[in-house]
Amino acid sequence: MSRARRSLDWGFPRWRGYGSSREAATVRLCDRHGCEEPGDCPAPKSPNSKERWYFCQRHAAEYNQKWDYFEGLDKEEAAARAKSEQSENAGYAEAAHYGWAGSGDGSRSADEMRALDVLGLESDVDFEAIKKAWRAKAKEVHPDVKPGDEEAAKAFQAYSLAYEVLRQAEERRSWKG
Known part of the structure; x- marks a missing residue:
């Protein structure tokens, strides 16, 4: 009677193969000059544009600090966009009382x-x-x-x-x- 040969990997995944290929993953760097961090936060290059910058989190926050969402729109378009955003996000506003934090800026327990x-x-x-x-x-x-x-x-x-x-x-x- 022939017995099946026992595997030598003992069930530890790190002793098995990692897949068919082992190439390096491409990482996009931050578009800010001189920054070596991964650029994983897209930011529009201009209002209503499909082109994007890709910044690290720190530079994305700096870029968006004074961003005007309604720039380039007339009053009627800005009001319509604000109303549509408000109606789409109304569920979040209604559920705000379920949040963990109370009043304040979130820095205090x-x-x-x-x-x-x-x-x-x-x-x-x-x-x-x-x-x-x-x-x-x-x-x-x-x-x-x-x-x-x-x-x-x-x-x-x-x-x-x-x-x-x-x-x-x-x-x-x-x-x-």
Whole structure:
């Protein structure tokens, strides 16, 4: 009785062949002069043109920074295009409340936004303003200033917790940056 010969690749794909060819993949470079990054972000060369530049992500963001979508259109055409864009994207606007983030520019977490609300601050304040607001509010309700006042003690704890959340977030940002 003849037994089938056992394979020597043991089921590991890296020991098998990689396919019929092993040519290098072509990568288009960024069209920005001197940039060596892959150019995988198409950007129109002019309004309503089919020709495209191909930039890396950084240069595409720089190119599109002051892009006017309605340039070259008269008022009626611009209004018609804006209306069609709005009607096509209406589903996204209706579902915006399902998003992860709350108010702000997306750079702060929900916990940070709640902490800012406790301190009565806007979402775009810097850490010095946070520290100043925390000190002012904490001085008003500090247990040494209002001994025996339960409401003041709870408010002091809330302000301290809010400040701690914002301080830790600021530390995380400074470590990353």
